[in-house]
Amino acid sequence: xRATFAPRSRRHGRTALIFLLPxxxxxxxxxxxxxxxxxxLSFTSWDLLQPPCWVGFDNFVRLLGFHLSPEGWEAxxxxxxxxxxxxxxxxxxxxxxxxxxLGLALMxxxxxxxxxxxxxxxxxxSVVSGVAIYYLWRWIYNPDYGLLNTALAxxxxxxxxxxxxxxxxxxxxxxxxxxxxxxxxxxILYLAALSQISPELYEAAEIDGAGRWEKFRAIxxxxxxxxxxxxxxxxxxxxxxxxxxxxxxxxxxxxxGATTTLGYQIYNLAYVHxxxxxxxxxxxxxxxxxxxxxxxxxxxxxxxxxx
Amino acid sequence: xxxxxxxxLVLLGLPWILTACVPQRESVREITxxxxxxxxxxxxxxxxxxxxxxxxxxxxxxxxPMGARYLEKLQAMFVGQAAPDVIMIEISMYxxxxxxxxxxxxxxxxxxxxxxxxxxxxxxxxxxxNGRFFGIPINCHGHVAYVNLDAFRATGVPLPDETWTWEKxxxxxxxxxxxxxxxxALTDYALLIPQFPIFLTAEGATLFDSDSLPTRVTxxxxxxxxxxxxxxxxQASGCAVPPEVQSDQxxxxxxxxxxxxxxxxxxxxxxxxxxxTSFAWDVFSVPAGTAGSVTVxxxxxxxxxxxxxxxxxxxxxxxxxxxxxxxxxxxxxxxxAPVYADLAFQPEFLSLAPPRNMRKFSETMGEGRARLPYYxxxxxxxxxxxxxxxxxxxxxxxxxxxxxxxGLCFDLQRWLDQPRSTYPREVP
Numbered sequence: 001x002r003a004t005f006a007p008r009s010r011r012h013g014r015t016a017l018i019f020l021l022p023x024x025x026x027x028x029x030x031x032x033x034x035x036x037x038x039x040x041l042s043f044t045s046w047d048l049l050q051p052p053c054w055v056g057f058d059n060f061v062r063l064l065g066f067h068l069s070p071e072g073w074e075a076x077x078x079x080x081x082x083x084x085x086x087x088x089x090x091x092x093x094x095x096x097x098x099x100x101x102l103g104l105a106l107m108x109x110x111x112x113x114x115x116x117x118x119x120x121x122x123x124x125x126s127v128v129s130g131v132a133i134y135y136l137w138r139w140i141y142n143p144d145y146g147l148l149n150t151a152l153a154x155x156x157x158x159x160x161x162x163x164x165x166x167x168x169x170x171x172x173x174x175x176x177x178x179x180x181x182x183x184x185x186x187x188i189l190y191l192a193a194l195s196q197i198s199p200e201l202y203e204a205a206e207i208d209g210a211g212r213w214e215k216f217r218a219i220x221x222x223x224x225x226x227x228x229x230x231x232x233x234x235x236x237x238x239x240x241x242x243x244x245x246x247x248x249x250x251x252x253x254x255x256x257g258a259t260t261t262l263g264y265q266i267y268n269l270a271y272v273h274x275x276x277x278x279x280x281x282x283x284x285x286x287x288x289x290x291x292x293x294x295x296x297x298x299x300x301x302x303x304x305x306x307x
Numbered sequence: 308x309x310x311x312x313x314x315x316l317v318l319l320g321l322p323w324i325l326t327a328c329v330p331q332r333e334s335v336r337e338i339t340x341x342x343x344x345x346x347x348x349x350x351x352x353x354x355x356x357x358x359x360x361x362x363x364x365x366x367x368x369x370x371x372p373m374g375a376r377y378l379e380k381l382q383a384m385f386v387g388q389a390a391p392d393v394i395m396i397e398i399s400m401y402x403x404x405x406x407x408x409x410x411x412x413x414x415x416x417x418x419x420x421x422x423x424x425x426x427x428x429x430x431x432x433x434x435x436x437n438g439r440f441f442g443i444p445i446n447c448h449g450h451v452a453y454v455n456l457d458a459f460r461a462t463g464v465p466l467p468d469e470t471w472t473w474e475k476x477x478x479x480x481x482x483x484x485x486x487x488x489x490x491x492a493l494t495d496y497a498l499l500i501p502q503f504p505i506f507l508t509a510e511g512a513t514l515f516d517s518d519s520l521p522t523r524v525t526x527x528x529x530x531x532x533x534x535x536x537x538x539x540x541x542q543a544s545g546c547a548v549p550p551e552v553q554s555d556q557x558x559x560x561x562x563x564x565x566x567x568x569x570x571x572x573x574x575x576x577x578x579x580x581x582x583x584t585s586f587a588w589d590v591f592s593v594p595a596g597t598a599g600s601v602t603v604x605x606x607x608x609x610x611x612x613x614x615x616x617x618x619x620x621x622x623x624x625x626x627x628x629x630x631x632x633x634x635x636x637x638x639x640x641x642x643x644a645p646v647y648a649d650l651a652f653q654p655e656f657l658s659l660a661p662p663r664n665m666r667k668f669s670e671t672m673g674e675g676r677a678r679l680p681y682y683x684x685x686x687x688x689x690x691x692x693x694x695x696x697x698x699x700x701x702x703x704x705x706x707x708x709x710x711x712x713x714g715l716c717f718d719l720q721r722w723l724d725q726p727r728s729t730y731p732r733e734v735p
Contacts, residue, residue: 048382049382049385049408049409050407077721144549161549164549164702166702255550255698256699257695272687
């Protein structure tokens with residue numbers, strides 16, 4: 001039988017390969033190839049106009065190393081650590097966004113009047129162009145005549161200079177992120193997951209005298225574990241690479257680098273200062289960081305989810 | 308049933324035979340010219356191009372206006388070996404590209420057109436590298452102070468004169484600012500704090516041991532401390548536009564709309580003000596600091612791509628555009644000030660009012676009247692470093708100036724220590 005089917009399956013394999021080939025070639029040329037080239041570039045100094053110059057691990061030492069100065073140990077590139085801090089700070093929005101999405105999903109799964117309209121309204125920011133949203137929020141945050149400060153003034157409070165204050169610029173971006181993300185993909189995923197929970201479980205719990213909170217804690221939350229894990233993992237990956245659009249459109253990375261994230265810094269180094277090698281080094285460092293955190297999440301998070 | 312071969316060959320060859328019979332047009336060479344600018348500015352460029360094409364029937368110039376991200380687009384074109392033949396370049400990128408060999412040496416072309424019409428000192432200094440030019444300056448005047456005359460008169464503040472200093476402006480600011488509580492003031496704010504290098508030049512500060520071939524950072528000096536201190540005091544007065552208002556509402560719009568008493572810029576904003584203001588305005592020299600009334604300048608050149616396929620045609624166009632005749636056309640368009648001594652002080656330019664004090668633009672190109680902290684590859688990065696530290700001085704008033712200057716020195720030294728393969732030390 002094997003002898004009979006082998007040529008046919010080989011033929012099928014060849015046909016499959018032919019169909020896969022365009023996609024595969026595209027992947028190699030436009031994704032895998034550039035990724036590998038960028039790895040090579042991270043060991044060079046390259047300004048695009050002159051040939052790349054091999055510098056070994058110099059870029060990595062410059063980015064991640066420390067040196068001894070009269071004031072003590074100092075980072076070779078203190079801005080990298082500052083921007084890493086900004087990136088991690090903005091990640092604080094992830095649990096907030098996730099909680100808000102869950103809250104919205106729980107509200108919208110009930111048989112509310114105009115439920116579809118609410119779902120549409122909450123999901124709307126997710127389908128609007130990011131740039132449009134950022135421009136809108138720039139106006140909302142304007143300290144002179146912005147919506148937010150005008151509202152605060154109505155309450156007798158003086159609002160801060162949201163986007164140009166060192167202490168308020170990052171929270172302002174977090175708040176905007178919450179508005180954009182709460183009703184987005186995460187809410188849709190939670191709604192789908194909630195609809196999969198068997199009503200019998202809730203009925204049984206009610207017979208046992210469980211209240212809303214007990215039902216949520218004992219049934220809903222465990223059932224949503226895999227979805228939450230997925231949302232947090234993807235959010236973490238996206239968050240570590242994110243912040244570019246908001247910084248580019250709203251703050252230019254300022255004030256004094258307070259809203260510059262690693263993603264925005266890669267863009268600046270590569271396309272504003274034309275330091276392709278150093279930008280590639282930063283990109284690979286970011287990749288390793290994302291990989292490390294994701295592996296840790298899988299190692300501990302998935303175990304808890306299964307448990 | 309073989310097809311007859313001879314008629315088929317004749318049929319195939321017919322187009323070639325017919326085209327051979329058509330008389331050949333005189334060959335026209337097309338060069339490309341990349342530039343930026345608003346619509347009115349482009350109209351002026353089109354007029355210059357039309358005149359050039361009239362005088363040079365064998366050359367056609369295709370304009371390539373590129374608005375946003377001009378530098379990035381050009382860099383990509385250089386990398387892709389598809390750059391325009393003639394390129395309008397702003398001073399911050401001039402050295403970066405000249406040092407990397409993508410701009411042709413135009414020294415001889417400049418000599419030809421300036422033989423009888425010397426350049427003013429500031430444009431000469433701004434673009435000359437080791438006795439050579441990789442672009443021919445077409446605009447290089449300094450920032451002046453745009454003053455809302457009505458706002459000054461309404462509050463009894465004397466108009467700027469030769470004794471005007473930053474300290475005087477600081478003292479006058481509360482009177483000129485409605486936000487500061489003077490209900491008589493016509494303007495919300497007294498001024499918009501200009502770019503930080505203007506304070507460095509006013510105080511006579513230097514950042515490096517050489518402004519074109521630096522080997523050592525010298526920024527930790529009293530003049531730099533004074534410059535940061537002055538910026539802080541202007542901001543702390545409460546009479547200057549807060550940074551967030553500035554970034555959201557644009558710069559010159561605040562002046563145009565009558566919200567600012569004093570604004571610093573070059574001639575390029577004049578067309579944006581003409582017929583659009585409800586108040587009288589004029590220009591004056593920038594206030595003096597310890598080093599006198601020294602300002603900063605911009606600068607634009609026309610360069611030729613070193614790998615242009617039509618270098619002679621491109622050079623001919625640059626010579627035409629940057630010549631006295633071309634400069635006259637540009638100055639009439641309203642944004643540029645001529646870089647030639649004889650043209651900049653001629654009545655033809657000086658009578659192009661408003662503003663009434665047109666001479667102030669020309670004066671900024673005189674010896675020692677305008678300069679930049681650094682001329683060389685990486686000018687944009689040095690500018691970014693200064694911008695960042697000036698921003699820090701404003702948003703973190705609790706940090707002492709000495710600490711800010713220390714940070715500035717660290718940033719500049721770090722920039723200086725970068726691999727020279729990324730930043731060639733000088734234009735070769």
